[in-house]
Structures are given as structure tokens and as C-alpha cells.
Amino acid sequence: MRIHFKTSYDHDIRLFPDWWSFSIYAALVIVAVILPWLLGDFFLGEVTNVLIWAIAGLGLMLLTGQTGQASLGHAAFLAVGCYSCIILMEHGWPFLLAFPAAGIITGLFGTLFAIPAVRLHGIYLAIATIALSVLADDIIVLLDPWTDGVSGKFAPVIDIFGLEIERWSTPARFYWLVLAVTILCTLAYRNLLRAPLGRAFAAVRDSEVSATAMGVHIALTKAAAFGLSCAITGLAGALMGFFAGAFNNETFSITISINLLMMIVIGGLGSIHGAFFGAIVIAFLPQVLSMVTDTLGGGIAIPGLEMGVFGAILILFILFEPMGIYGRWLKIRTWLELFPFARKDMFRRQKSYLKTERLR
Amino acid sequence: MSLLEIDRATLKFGGVTAVNDLSFSVEEGEVYAIVGPNGAGKSTVFNLISRFYEPYSGRISFAGENLLDRRADAVADLGIARTFQNIELFDHATVLQNLLVGRHRHRRTSMIEELLFTPRVRREERRHREVVEEVIDFLDLQPYRDKMIAGLPYGVRKVVELGRALASGPRLLLLDEPASGLSVEETQDMRWWIDDIRKQMGVTVLMVEHDMGLVAGVSDRVLALADGAKLAEGTPVEVQSDPAVIAAYLGAPADGGVA
Numbered sequence A: 001m002r003i004h005f006k007t008s009y010d011h012d013i014r015l016f017p018d019w020w021s022f023s024i025y026a027a028l029v030i031v032a033v034i035l036p037w038l039l040g041d042f043f044l045g046e047v048t049n050v051l052i053w054a055i056a057g058l059g060l061m062l063l064t065g066q067t068g069q070a071s072l073g074h075a076a077f078l079a080v081g082c083y084s085c086i087i088l089m090e091h092g093w094p095f096l097l098a099f100p101a102a103g104i105i106t107g108l109f110g111t112l113f114a115i116p117a118v119r120l121h122g123i124y125l126a127i128a129t130i131a132l133s134v135l136a137d138d139i140i141v142l143l144d145p146w147t148d149g150v151s152g153k154f155a156p157v158i159d160i161f162g163l164e165i166e167r168w169s170t171p172a173r174f175y176w177l178v179l180a181v182t183i184l185c186t187l188a189y190r191n192l193l194r195a196p197l198g199r200a201f202a203a204v205r206d207s208e209v210s211a212t213a214m215g216v217h218i219a220l221t222k223a224a225a226f227g228l229s230c231a232i233t234g235l236a237g238a239l240m241g242f243f244a245g246a247f248n249n250e251t252f253s254i255t256i257s258i259n260l261l262m263m264i265v266i267g268g269l270g271s272i273h274g275a276f277f278g279a280i281v282i283a284f285l286p287q288v289l290s291m292v293t294d295t296l297g298g299g300i301a302i303p304g305l306e307m308g309v310f311g312a313i314l315i316l317f318i319l320f321e322p323m324g325i326y327g328r329w330l331k332i333r334t335w336l337e338l339f340p341f342a343r344k345d346m347f348r349r350q351k352s353y354l355k356t357e358r359l360r
Numbered sequence B: 001m002s003l004l005e006i007d008r009a010t011l012k013f014g015g016v017t018a019v020n021d022l023s024f025s026v027e028e029g030e031v032y033a034i035v036g037p038n039g040a041g042k043s044t045v046f047n048l049i050s051r052f053y054e055p056y057s058g059r060i061s062f063a064g065e066n067l068l069d070r071r072a073d074a075v076a077d078l079g080i081a082r083t084f085q086n087i088e089l090f091d092h093a094t095v096l097q098n099l100l101v102g103r104h105r106h107r108r109t110s111m112i113e114e115l116l117f118t119p120r121v122r123r124e125e126r127r128h129r130e131v132v133e134e135v136i137d138f139l140d141l142q143p144y145r146d147k148m149i150a151g152l153p154y155g156v157r158k159v160v161e162l163g164r165a166l167a168s169g170p171r172l173l174l175l176d177e178p179a180s181g182l183s184v185e186e187t188q189d190m191r192w193w194i195d196d197i198r199k200q201m202g203v204t205v206l207m208v209e210h211d212m213g214l215v216a217g218v219s220d221r222v223l224a225l226a227d228g229a230k231l232a233e234g235t236p237v238e239v240q241s242d243p244a245v246i247a248a249y250l251g252a253p254a255d256g257g258v259a
Ligand SMILES: Nc1ncnc2c1ncn2[C@@H]1O[C@H](COP(=O)(O)OP(=O)(O)OP(=O)(O)O)[C@@H](O)[C@H]1O
Pocket: A358, A359, B013, B016, B017, B018, B036, B037, B038, B039, B040, B041, B042, B043, B044, B045, B085
């Protein structure tokens, strides 16, 4: 059992609470960096895929987990990021400019969408965002001159100061690129959490009334959440485009939006870890399923199996572990740290008071 | 000039007149209590000051400035902080984070700076935390500092809500039933805190409270409200012995009555 002695205010402000956790994350980063020498190309590709999903998950987590605004439209923002990055590169922009520009453009789209969306709550917001997901497909087709509609686009080779990066020919370089973006996005997210804006997000999520009384401008805060969330999602979308190599109007379907939302719920809403845990499940579940059906069913494909299993897992989590995999992990860790003093009902919540809706 | 002036404010909800042509003013440095039976309109007065509701008619001013010109989220900037009758905390955040949200009106850094966590952000954070730690010490919240609100007992939540309001460094503190649901000991603590908040921190307090022991103990002046209108105003003793007040309470026996 570790005991924290806090000796200065910096303790809670620091990125890592103590040497122990710093060492763990440092070790994790080192392993991640040398991974290309440890894994074959196939598995490296899988890990790259997990990281890209994790970035997208961080984006949605910021909006849904942190600010409490559900979105079933984030596939549309993946598409905006993907198309804007690649169209800019086709116009001669270098990747190092086109990529952040894609994030900014997607962020602006998100902020624009926030103008009507900040008035909507809960299920109404979810419905509006579904509309966005559905519309995205049609808009990509309508914008054929730029997007090449149904026939789609191919991702160009990335060139960073003469260094060529491509998913198939240089999988390790592509992986490192994705890893770098992942680390930067995670750091930015973490910084936000220890700063006023991140706390304002949580305040808006938990009680708009008292957030307002504390001086938080609800609409601006939500718009900032939409903007930041979509910017990160846009970066993930661009990386997805490079990872897939080719994409068209059907690539960023509503299924992707649903998967993303499921991912962060399963991983654990409101935590950075949750985005990563969820990404691992979402990225590896199809593989595991196909292995299982291969060995059991002799290669017979069962339609809708993947969605069915995702749905079942989601329902089980909502019923039994609403805090997601991260919540379960926290409980196991606490149990181990306290061993043998853990009590069975330690995590049972206090019955809380009645909360009225009178002030809404 | 008084710190807070309510001038002939009226608010209707459909057919119900929740606040009826009500005028009163709160002086800088005093503890002013509002009492009255259930549904008298006490919380509605708070919500008018917080700008959650738009008055039907009348004026509200704070330190000479017209409060009605401000949006609800700009009220905190003037140094008005409040608690809620039904406790409105950020349930999925820790006590420390809740109190830090109280500092939001002092935010000076931009989104970009915060994403990069520049030295300026760090400096500001340190300053916020100094204030918040003082509040935690003052309210004896150390044991709960890093606990999630969702798991805390009711009495502690009440104190955290008071702490969040104090963390904002208010000039005027609005407390909606600070002692409701508290044990005798907790009520006693609350009484001392309110005394200290006024005397040591120089904060003006406007509170709604049913516990007449607490009201008589801490407040300088009391306003008795019934059906949204003023029944009586004066020292605790004057108001408690006012025939109109006694009649109003006897007419509403469901309420605890005047002790
Ligand atoms: N949002 C609202 N919509 C409609 N009616 C309301 C609303 N808020 C309050 N009221 C009504 O206004 C009247 C005053 O309510 P208020 O909450 O101010 O009473 P109170 O004095 O705080 O009572 P209590 O002691 O029960 O807290 C009540 O009749 C109440 O039903």
C-alpha cells in the first residue's frame, strides 16, 4: 500500500502524482517506442489501429465523458478531418501543415455545430448528432468535385522533411507518427483536466445550474468542448484515412459513430484510461470473434455477430459496471493495495438525497 | 447605499405569484435571514438574485449596479456566491475539484494556454489552490479532500457546497437553508462558520433558514415572508414576536413553527 504525503500545492498540479506513477508511464512510453522491434508488421498494424481509435476515443471522451454531451455524430467529424487533410495535401500542402490544419478545420466545424446543439440536452442532442452522421454520407457525395464522392480517394504518401511514411511500406514509421500524435493528444487532455476549463467541463456535465452560479458560461463552455473534441477527432480521422489507404462516402458511417460511443462507455466514461481500454476492446474484438467462429463454426460467417456482441457487452457494462473497464480496474487495484483489509461493500454508493429538477 | 437592494420585485409562475411586490435591502457586513413557511417564495428570491428568473417587474441592484443587466453567469463576477436548497454539487468530481470550480470567476488563462499548461497556468493554479486549501482548513474538510462527492454523506455535502461558495471569494454569500437536514452538532458547526465568515472574512450573508435557533443566533436582521410578500422585518426577537408572523406560521402547521 502506497501512502501519499502531500507537501506542496504542486503535488496535485503535477502531471504525475509521484515517482512510482511517473516510472510506470515512462516505462509504458519506452515499450511503446521500441514496439516495432518487438512485434511483427501485422501486430504493429493492429496496435496502430488501437492507437488511432484511442485518439478518436479521447476526442469523444472530452465531449461525452467530460462535458456530458452525448454524440452519435462523431464519424462525421472523422470524415471532415480525413477529407480536409488529404485534400489539402493534394493541393500541395506538406503533411506537417495539412495535418494540424485538418484538426483546426474539424474543430471549427464542431464549434459551428455547437451553436444549435448547445440548446439540446440528452436524447435530443443524440438525435441531432445522428442526423449529422447520416447527412455526412450525402454531403460527401454532393461535394463530388472535392471529395470524389462514391469512387473515393487514396491517401497520399506522407513526407516529413524527406522522410517518407506509409502504412504498408514503412509500418514502423507510421506507427511512430500515430504514437506521437497519441501522446500529444493525451498530454493536452491531461493538461486540460488540471486547469480551469477542464473543471468547467465537468461542472457543466454535473450541474448546469450551479456551474452558472459559479460564473461558468454554459454555451461557451459547451462550444469549447465541441471544438476541442472535434479537433482531436479530426486528427484521428486523418490518421484513419492514412491507415485505410483508401476511403469514400461510406467509410465514416454511423456504425463508426456508434462504435466510438460504445467504446468510451465500455472503457469508462470520463477517464483518459477509458479511451485506451475501450479502443483495445473495439479494435481486437472483431479479430477475437473471427478466431472463435473459425474454430467453432468452421468458417461460417454469422451476419451481425459483431454488432450483437458489442451490444451485449455494452448492456452488461451499463448494468454491472457503469464505470467501465477503468472503474473495474480501479476497484481491483484498490483491493490489491489494501489486501487483506478490503471490505466487500467499500464501493457501494451512499444513497443520495433527492435531486429536484425545479431549477432546470 | 446598501450592498443589495431589492426594489418592488414581482415574479409570477402562471397563476402563482411567488414573489409579490417585495422590497428589502441587505447592508454590507450583516447577516440577513429570510424566514417563512414552505412555498413562501424564499428560494425564488435567491433565484431572482442569481438571475435564474427574470422578474416580472421591479429592480435588483448590487453595490449600486443594476443586477438585471447581467446574465446569470456574470453574477458571480460581482462577488455573489450561493448554495442551493437541494445541494447542487458536481457529483463525479472530488471535493477539491468542486471547490476549485468555485475559483472559476478568477480564471485569467485562455484555452490554448491551458492545453499547453504554460507557467502562467501553473502559477494561477497554485494561487487557486492556496485559497481552496484555506477553505478546506477552515471547514475541516481535509478527510474528504480527494473523495468523490457521489460517495459523501449529506452533511458533508452541505459543507462542501458552502466551501465552494467561499472559494470564490464572495462579497455576498447566499445560503439556502444551510442547516436543513443537519444534525444538532452539524448545525452548531454551521452557526460558528457563519459567524466567522462574517466576522473574520467580512462577507455579507443572506440566508434562508427554518431553524429559528440558528436564525436568532447569527442574524442581525430577519425578514418574514408569506405568499411572496413581506410580513415583518426587524431583529430576530421583533420578528418572532410579530403577531402577523405567528399567525402565518400557525396557519401553516405542517412547518416546524417558530421555536
Ligand atoms: N420553477 C417554478 N415553476 C413554477 N412554480 C414555481 C417554480 N419555482 C417555485 N415555484 C412556486 O413558487 C412558490 C414559491 O416557491 P419557493 O421555492 O420560492 O418557496 P420556498 O419559500 O423556498 O419554500 P421551501 O421552504 O419549501 O423551500 C411555490 O408555490 C412554488 O410552487
